[in-house]
Amino acid sequence: MTALSALIRRDIRIALRVGGGALIGVLFFLTVVVLMPFAVGPDLALLSRLGPAILWLGALLASLLTLDRLFMADHEDGSLDLITMSRTPLELACAAKALAHWLAAGLPLIVATPVLGLLLNLDMVATGAVALTLLAGTPALTFTGMIGAALAVTLHRGGLLMAVLVLPLSIPVLIFGVAASQAVIVGPVTFGAPFSILCALSLVSLVIGPFAAAASLRHGLD
Amino acid sequence: MTLIDLANPTRFLALTARVLPWLVAATVILLTIGLYQSALAPDDYQQGATVKIMFIHVPNAWLSMFVWGVMSIASLGTLVWRHPLADVAAKAAAPIGAAFTFLALLTGSLWGRPMWGTYWEWDARLTSVLILFLMYLGLMALWRAVEDPSRAARAAAVLTLVGAINLPIIKFSVDWWNTLHQPASVMRMGGSTLDKSFLIPLLLMAIAFTLLFVTLQLAAMRNEILRRRVRSLQMMQASQRAA
Numbered sequence: 001m002t003a004l005s006a007l008i009r010r011d012i013r014i015a016l017r018v019g020g021g022a023l024i025g026v027l028f029f030l031t032v033v034v035l036m037p038f039a040v041g042p043d044l045a046l047l048s049r050l051g052p053a054i055l056w057l058g059a060l061l062a063s064l065l066t067l068d069r070l071f072m073a074d075h076e077d078g079s080l081d082l083i084t085m086s087r088t089p090l091e092l093a094c095a096a097k098a099l100a101h102w103l104a105a106g107l108p109l110i111v112a113t114p115v116l117g118l119l120l121n122l123d124m125v126a127t128g129a130v131a132l133t134l135l136a137g138t139p140a141l142t143f144t145g146m147i148g149a150a151l152a153v154t155l156h157r158g159g160l161l162m163a164v165l166v167l168p169l170s171i172p173v174l175i176f177g178v179a180a181s182q183a184v185i186v187g188p189v190t191f192g193a194p195f196s197i198l199c200a201l202s203l204v205s206l207v208i209g210p211f212a213a214a215a216s217l218r219h220g221l222d
Numbered sequence: 223m224t225l226i227d228l229a230n231p232t233r234f235l236a237l238t239a240r241v242l243p244w245l246v247a248a249t250v251i252l253l254t255i256g257l258y259q260s261a262l263a264p265d266d267y268q269q270g271a272t273v274k275i276m277f278i279h280v281p282n283a284w285l286s287m288f289v290w291g292v293m294s295i296a297s298l299g300t301l302v303w304r305h306p307l308a309d310v311a312a313k314a315a316a317p318i319g320a321a322f323t324f325l326a327l328l329t330g331s332l333w334g335r336p337m338w339g340t341y342w343e344w345d346a347r348l349t350s351v352l353i354l355f356l357m358y359l360g361l362m363a364l365w366r367a368v369e370d371p372s373r374a375a376r377a378a379a380v381l382t383l384v385g386a387i388n389l390p391i392i393k394f395s396v397d398w399w400n401t402l403h404q405p406a407s408v409m410r411m412g413g414s415t416l417d418k419s420f421l422i423p424l425l426l427m428a429i430a431f432t433l434l435f436v437t438l439q440l441a442a443m444r445n446e447i448l449r450r451r452v453r454s455l456q457m458m459q460a461s462q463r464a465a
Contacts, residue, residue: 147384151377155368164363165381168356171349172391204387212384219301219376 003088004096011100014073022104025066026112032058033116044121051120052130052181056174058116059109059134060141064163064170066105067145070097071153071217080153081221090218095210098146106138129184129191133198137177140202143209144169150213154220173201229306231447238440245437252430259423266420275333277423281431282326286354287389289319289435293361294386297379307443309375310450312382313365314442318435320358327351346395347403350388357385371450 015022036054040046047054074080083093110131117127148166155161180194256277266273293315299308330348331341342348361378368374396403 144384147380151364151381155364155373155377157367161363161367164360168353168360169384171353175349208384208387212380215301216377216380219380220373 003086004092007083007088007093007096008100008103011097012104015101015104021066021069023108025062025105026108028065029058029062029109029112030116032061033119036120048121048123048126049186051117051122051126052133052185053178054120055113055116055130056134056137056177056181059113059138060170060174062109063106063138063141064145064166067101067142067149067166068152068162070101070146070149072149075153075221080217084217084221090214091210094146094150094213094217095143095206098142098209098213101146102139102142106142109138110134126181126185129181133177133180133195136195136198136202137173140173140198140205141170143202143205144173146209147212147216150216151220154216173198176201231307231310234307235444235447238444242437242440242444245433245440249430249433249437252426252433256423256426256430259426263419263423269337272333272336273420275329276420277427279326279329279333280424281428282322282329283351284428285431285435286319286323286326286351287392288432289315289322290354290358290382290386290389292439293319293382297382300375300379301383307447309371309379310443310446311439312375312378313371314439314446316358316361316365316378318438318442320355320362322431322435323351323355323358327355345403347392350392350395354385354388354392357381357388361385 033054036050037047040050071080074083084090086093113131113134114127117130122130145166147169148162151165152162176194176198179189180191180198183189183191183194260274260277263274263277265271293312296308296312296315299305300312327348334343335341361381364378364381365374368377
C-alpha cells in the first residue's frame with residue numbers, strides 16, 4: 001500500500017514539475033476550444049449548441065496527447081523495469097500510475113471546463129453538466145488509453161499508432177458523455193440513462209485497463 | 223490429431239496442402255448453389271428485389287464478428303499457451319476480417335439507400351460495426367509497425383482481447399438501442415421469423431461464406447509461414463555474408 005501511494009505521489013510530483021507536461025494538456029484543451037469559433041464562425045447560438053461536443057472532443061484529444069508519456073519516460077530512465085520487477089503486482093502499479101496521471105492531467109481539464117464553457121456561450125447548467133460528465137468519463141479515457149500507452153512503450157512506437165489504437169476504444173465514452181450533456185441542455189432523453197452508462201464504462205475500464213496494460217508490459221518488455 | 227500436433231509448421235503445411243483443394247472445391251460448389259438459390263428466391267412484398275442484397279450482407283456481417291472471435295481465441299493461444307501457430311492465425315485473419323466487415327458495411331449501405339433513403343445513418347448497429355472496422359485497421363497497422371513478429375504478436379493479442387468487448391455490443395445493439403437497423407430475425411428465442419424461401423438460401427450462403435473464410439484463412443496462414451521462412455533465410459544469408 002505504501003509502495004502504491006509512494007508511486008502515485010512520485011508520478012504526480014514529476015508530472016507537475018518542470019518537464020512533466022501535465023499542464024500542457026490544459027493548454028492544448030484551451031487551444032482546441034479557441035480554434036473552434038474560427039472554424040465554425042463566431043455564431044453564439046451555434047457554439048452553445050455544439051459546446052458540449054467541442055469540450056468533449058477537446059478533452060479527449062488532450063488526454064490522448066498526454067497519455068503518450070505515461071510509460072515512456074519511466075521506460076527511458078529504467079524505472080519501469082524496477083516497477084515490473086518489484087513485489088507489488090504490476091496490475092496495481094499500472095492502476096496507480098493511471099490514477100496519478102488522471103489526478104495530474106485529467107482533473108485540470110475538468111477544472112478548466114467552466115472557463116472554456118464561458119467562451120462557448122454555455123449557461124451554468126450546461127457547463128455543470130459537461131463538467132460532471134467529464135468527471136465521470138475521463139477516468140475511462142485514461143484507463144483505456146493506458147492500454148495503448150503500454151503497447152506503444154513495448155513496441156518503441158508512440159504517437160500516431162497509439163492514437164489509431166486508442167481512439168476507436170474511446171468512441172463509446174464520447175457517445176455517452178456527449179449524450180448525457182445534451183440531455184440536460186435540450187432533452188428529450190433523461191440525464192440518468194446515458195450518465196449511468198458513462199459511469200459503467202468508467203468502472204469497466206478501471207478493471208480491464210490495468211490488466212491489459214500489465215499483460216502487454218509483461219509480455220512486451222524483455 | 224490434436225491442436226498440439228499442428229504446432230509443427232511443417233506438419234501444418236503438409237496437412238493443409240492436402241485439405242485445401244477439397245476446401246476450395248466445397249466453397250466453389252456451395253457458393254454457386256447459394257447464389258443460384260438466392261437468385262431464385264422470390265421478391266419481398268415490401269423490399270422488392272433489393273431483399274437479395276441480404277443474402278450477401280448477412281453472411282458478411284456474421285463473419286465480420288466471427289473472424290474477430292477466431293482472432294480472440296488465437297490471441298489466447300498466443301498469450302496463454304504460446305502456441306506457435308496462434309499468432310500466424312491471428313495475423314492472417316485480420317485483413318480477411320477487415321474485408322468481410324467492409325463488405326458488410328458496403329452492402330448494407332447500398333441496401334439502405336433505396337430502403338431507408340440514406341447511405342449512412344448513425345444507428346447503434348452501424349456505428350458499432352464501423353468501430354469494428356476501425357479496430358481491424360488499427361490491428362493491421364500494429365502488425366505492420368513492428369519488425370519482430372513475435373513481439374508484434376503479443377501486443378496484437380492484448381489489443382484483440384480488449385477489442386473483443388465490442389462483439390456483444392454489436393450483437394445486442396439492436397435490442398438495447400431501438401434504432402433503425404432491424405433486430406435479429408434468424409438466431410433468436412422462439413425460432414426464426416424468416417420465411418423458408420428466404421431462410422434456406424441465407425443459410426446456404428452463410429455456410430458458403432464460412433467455408434470461404436476457412437479456405438482463405440488456411441491459405442493466408444500458409445503464406446505467412448512461408449513468408450517467415452523466407453525472412454529468416456534472408457537474415458541467415460545476410461549474417462553469413464557479413465561474417
